[in-house]
Amino acid sequence: MRTPLLGALAAALLATGSAVCLAPAAAVPIPGGQATTLFLPGADGVPINAVITAPPDLAEHRNPLVLQPSGWGMPAVGSIGSAYKLSSGEGFVSIEYTARGMYLSGGEVDLLGEKDAEDASALIDWAIANLNIDPDRIAIAGGSYGAGMSLIAAAHDPRIKAIVADSPPGDVTEALAPNGTPKTGGPIALTVAGAATNRFSPELVTHGLDAIVNHNANAFAALPNRHLLAKAIPQLNANGTAVFLAHDWQDSLLPVGPIYSMFDQLTGPKMLYVVPGDHSTGGGAGGVAGLPNSIWDAGLRWLYHYVNGADNGIDREPTVNIQPANTVSLLPDPAALVHFSSVGAAEFAAREFALSAPGGGVMGADRGESWSQAMISTPTTAVAAIPYVTGSLAQLGLAPAIPLGTVDRNAAGVWRTEPFAGGGVLSGTPHLRITAAPPGPDLTMIGILYDESPDGTGKTISYWPITRHGLTPGVPATLEWDLAPTYWNLAPGHRLTLTVTTQDPIPFESSTPMGSTVVFGSPSAVELPVSGS
CATH class of the missing domain: 3.40.50.1820 (Alpha/Beta hydrolase fold, catalytic domain)
Known part of the structure; x- marks a missing residue:
């Protein structure tokens, strides 16, 4: 039976x-x-x-x-x-x-x-x-x-x-190329994970090769369910x-x-x-x-x-x-x-923090301050995340801390708030508004927000890139973008630190030419959904 x-x-x-x-x-x-x-x-x-x-x-x-x-x-x-x-x-x-x-x-x-x-x-x-x-x-x-x-x-x-x-x-498109910025390993990781077991259509192979070989951020834009x-x-x-x-x-x-x-x-x-x-x-x-x-x-x-x-x-x-x-x-x-x-x-209501010249590094500066400062497009220790590693360690309470004093101020803008004496909570989506004069028609910027402890080390709270094409070389343009949403407890005595760089090769591919000069300028600001003071 x-x-x-x-x-x-x-x-x-x-x-x-x-x-x-x-x-x-x-x-x-x-x-x-x-x-x-x-x-x-x-x-x-x-x-x-x-x-x-x-x-x-x-x-x-x-x-x-x-x-x-x-x-x-x-x-x-x-x-x-x-x-x-x-x-x-x-x-x-x-x-x-x-x-x-x-x-x-x-x-x-x-x-x-x-x-x-x-x-x-x-x-x-x-x-x-x-x-x-x-x-x-x-x-x-x-x-x-x-x-x-x-x-x-x-x-x-x-x-x-x-x-x-x-x-x-x-x-799907934003997952593989957020704000038009190809991830270094996203399409490759998916291809490797499925190469031995999946059968891809010729169309999908074309899209994948375009993304991996040509670094085309729009390779998957034609997908019907992107x-x-x-x-x-x-x-x-x-x-x-x-x-x-x-x-x-x-x-x-x-x-x-x-x-x-x-x-x-x-x-x-x-x-x-x-x-x-x-x-x-x-x-x-x-x-x-x-x-x-x-x-x-x-x-x-x-x-x-x-x-x-x-x-x-x-x-x-x-x-x-x-x-x-x-x-x-x-x-x-x-x-x-x-x-x-x-x-x-x-989500908390956003508080706007004007940014000073990076040389001063103040988050919460005078909104009327006029400034510009040249930056060299090169990697530094301001790294947003190591894919599949940083987040897994965070789950264990072992997220790596970066010595923020080692971030090259000639390669990245660095701005800090005053310490939050009583601590606080960051809940929502940070928003950046950065003015920059690009060296050519293409510009990539990566914003990283850190929780900086009194010893000067910082843990990544949130990050996200943006890439824009068709810009006029040497002419200031305002780039606005959101970082990833978060809910983060800020301990008493800690401060928020923002870095903006044009090269972060571990997670992202940059369209800004390596070694070129990008001029940061005012007005620039960050909006943070944060409580406490």
């Missing part, structure tokens, strides 16, 4: 036909349920490799369904820990699957395109037809690339009632989808900025967690291994309530849950969180 899951497996073999060359395993009993791996039919018949985890009484009643798309360069078991918790705890059927074009799934990588969204709908169709699924209790959950897959799928298919997305891409979150929000609102988002403050691959700035645009049930760490380090252990984790524990409760109707109180909890970016977040600590009704409620 075959199990219900094994019967579904046989149906999947018939559906995918000759496209499948590997025989799937039989359903395997696991504590509290059963699991198997197989191939399911995608939107256009492309075989999608999947792992199904189900409760033991699958055939006895209608079951809730959660799709769990894998991350970039990861196989279908990328969320096995959360899948097991969902199937053994609240009776969910979990379909973990690898996106088309990756690992054993057929087709070519769609990079969060329409085919990826249609595949999710096809898997839902198949599950309803074969796994005794309740069509009114369907969810999707994922991390990183899988979180982006979850956003586009839920926007596309109104049957998806709830979503959990940990560290999703908010804007503004992924902005495109998804209107449809998520129309569908009434219950949206749970989580992110990491220091994420160097898929930055938190778009998620943080657009979260309040969601009008349905919603919740946000932001914690210290680099890409997907805050929630990764909870999703992949099922370990105790504040993000995934809350995310599972989100699904239990909005899909299964569990009265667990999560709908009455604060909407925005923040752990300050300079606190340790390796282990779940609910006491470390601060709570708000919205992102807007968490």
Whole structure:
């Protein structure tokens, strides 16, 4: 006598036909349920490799369904820990699957395109037809690339009632080339991570090579879903989808900025967690291994309530849950969180600090002061971050401190506030307005805001670059840009220090010619959402 899951497996073999060359395993009993791996039919018949985890009484009643798309360069078991918790705890059927074009799934990588969204709908169709699924209790959950897959799928298919997305891409172009400034390793890291397992279309190869070889910041501008979150929000609102988002403050691959700035645009049930760490380090252990984790524990409760109707109180909890970016977040600590009704409620009003000539280095100078000072475009010790390292260390409370006295004042503008005697909190998005005369038509500037301790060392609070083209050489231009949002506790006696440089080669590629002269000038200022004095 075959199990219900094994019967579904046989149906999947018939559906995918000759496209499948590997025989799937039989359903395997696991504590509290059963699991198997197989191939399911995608939107256009492309075989999608999947792992199904189900409760033991699958055939006895209608079951809730959660799709769990894998991350970039990861196989279908990328969320096995959360899948097991969902199937053994609240009776969910979990379909973990690898996106088309990756690992054993057929087709070519769609990079969060329409085919990826249609595949999710096809898997839902198949599950309803074969796994005794309740069509009114369907969810999707994922991390990183899988979180982006979850956003586009839920926007596309109104049957998806709830979503959990940990560290999703908010804007693909901005993630790879923020403000027109190519990241040094972003496209390369994604290519290396997927080179051995992914099948890229000729078009995607062209875009990737253009970004890597030609350093073209606009290489991915033609992607249909590059503004992924902005495109998804209107449809998520129309569908009434219950949206749970989580992110990491220091994420160097898929930055938190778009998620943080657009979260309040969601009008349905919603919740946000932001914690210290680099890409997907805050929630990764909870999703992949099922370990105790504040993000995934809350995310599972989100699904239990909005899909299964569990009265667990999560709908009455604060909407925005923040752990300050300079606190340790390796282990779940609910006491470390601060709570708000919205992102807007968490942000402080901005205070403008006029900048003096860098030679004086005053943040909070006389606004009427007129000055100019030449800088040489060359690297110095003002380094924004080491991708995948700085943020991971921050999660452990080990973020590196830079001796700010070693920053070459001939290569970077450096400005400092007075010490905050009683400490303070920086909550929101710092904004820079810098006047500079470029040496040529192209200019890159990188702003870094530090928490400077009394010993003169500084830890990176926030940073971001900007690149502008078509400027007139030697003619002052005003560049305005936001740094990354943050929530940072400033200790008594510490001060805020800003550096602006034109070369920071570890995280970013610069369009400012090395060795050229850039003239900084007035008026220049920084707006900081900071409390305290």
